[in-house]
Amino acid sequence: MAQGKIYVSALEVAERAGVSRSAVSRTFTPGASVAPETRRKVVEAAEALGYHVNQLARGLMRNESGIVCLIVSDMATPYRSSLIKALTQQLQNTGKIAMLVNTDRSDGSVDLALRQAIRYRADASIILSGLPDKSIADLCLKSGQRLVLINRNDDQEGTLKINLDDREAAGRVLTAFVRAGCERLAFANSDARTPSLMAREDGFVDAARAHGLDVIVERFGGTTYESGKILAQKLLTRSLRPDAVFCATDLLACGLLDAARHQFSLSVPEDLCVAGFDDIQQASWSSYDLTTFSQPVEAIALEAVSWLADEMDPAVRQSHSSRRLHAELVWRGSIRGG
Amino acid sequence: MAQGKIYVSALEVAERAGVSRSAVSRTFTPGASVAPETRRKVVEAAEALGYHVNQLARGLMRNESGIVCLIVSDMATPYRSSLIKALTQQLQNTGKIAMLVNTDRSDGSVDLALRQAIRYRADASIILSGLPDKSIADLCLKSGQRLVLINRNDDQEGTLKINLDDREAAGRVLTAFVRAGCERLAFANSDARTPSLMAREDGFVDAARAHGLDVIVERFGGTTYESGKILAQKLLTRSLRPDAVFCATDLLACGLLDAARHQFSLSVPEDLCVAGFDDIQQASWSSYDLTTFSQPVEAIALEAVSWLADEMDPAVRQSHSSRRLHAELVWRGSIRGG
């Protein structure tokens, strides 16, 4: 396959169609004025030659690349990957395209990757990274990008913040535990101290207190299956063993469930009620059958993308810059008396 | 945040540094000739002004965008998402950036998204989509992109094909089953009939035949957990119940395991030996503890990205255009006598 001269340019299309280059350009610009007959000739020539608008050049002129940058850590995690999927799908629907930046490595490579993204003049960035790297957000904003923050609560100007009703959800699960007759409550958290995780924790503790109940809170590691197992060790070896655990995340819940059953030989939900958060695929697998809260992934993606598509003036955008979505409780078998 | 005039151009940097614009350009072009003193002045000015090379313009000039397009279906799947993660990481390491194209929808939107990617003049595409859409590959190639196919065996010119030793792996798991004393073998497959899935099936059947054993083959649905459950129904309700099942995929295996235990009350590995393929996270969870083959995700990513980085001449590239990697058997508790 020869290297040089692979792509067709608008000029060649114009020559073949017998029109000017501008006509070709206008044909592929929605809303531009071009006569039906001219358009037909251009489209025909373009098709024959295999012409594709050069988005690099167009972005250069329009000062609008059509690229949206997804900045994400732990992207192989079930929840994150389903969010990425929904976002890319929605972006494609609106004619934009997703660029993926992995921020797992905490060394300079993150910064490097981000700078790389800025070089491409992305129109916007969507941050679904748990890391509280405020500097990342700053850099994006300073580059004139629009910014969407998912499950974070940085207080930035001109950004869209999407969050769930984590506190209220925590209250609802408490009610369920109480109704199931649980008395010794626990909350299993990672110690990442992400805003959303802490909201669930605080919401749960507060709701319990309102019922005159105390909560044992344990925090450990990242939000992983393995952390869940360790949290189970910490919680289930106590002299007064909890009979209900709300896990900040489904992954934690899965680890905790496995440890409870296989290491401590407990039955769920008879000996122990468990709830999680995210409604990842595995929560519905029959080994877990976990009662949990569903992340409205599609709604989040839709909200983010349509905000990006909006050509609102800054003032309006400002006032609409925060969205709270509802996390629906999904009843399964890990809490008594559904 | 004002809309106009956000990005700094090389010209402004040049003016501030008191040099020509070319000097700025050369400073940020590796290997270009520029005096140390000039470079210092330029870097200083660039830093002060917050200058970032406009990759759109650079791509336009160099005819090389630095973008690599990841074309993927079922991206929220554990295996796929871990591969995406590895690939984006590797790409970032070599200064390239990943663009994500979701091909789940089988309507025209796929084609649209792909066309979108072509418009960005991606240097290469990596296809990890199970779909046998040969037209996609053709379109990429015709646009002069380099192409990497993972776990597919289309016979295209000038592409890199990365596969595993699926057949051999299947042989190894058969040996394990035989050594465990299993006699009634089965293979659980999706009916996607992807090359790699079929290679595992054929390899298993052939190896069994070499041992004078027959294999019950059952195919159903996509490679999902739910399909695994259904395959369990089909296999375990037989009059002569299999005592060993090789599942084409870990997801299938998880579904099959859950059904075997919870619906058929079988013990694994006592009543039934099970093996999977992919070594997804969940395979190591104690509810599954699945013996399986690990996908060398990092190695695959490394192979793909370094092939893309290579400036080999076409002839050499041609001869190196197919790589077979080794899938290592990961021993866990779902086969007797590890």
Place this chain on the structure above:
DNA sequence: GCCCGCCTTGCAAGCGTGTGCAAAACTCTC
């Protein structure tokens, strides 16, 4: 028939960058 207004079209400038070419500056040797 003429004038006015609208739709369409071509021209040309510009977006921010890379790079060949020739001039300029510098280094070194004799």
Place this chain on the structure above:
DNA sequence: GAGAGTTTTGCACACGCTTGCAAGGCGGGC
């Protein structure tokens, strides 16, 4: 100090596209 050789630098063109502007074409109302 002169000349040859090597860097370094600036100029200007090119990349493929959008778009303001003005000119051309066309039809309608008088």
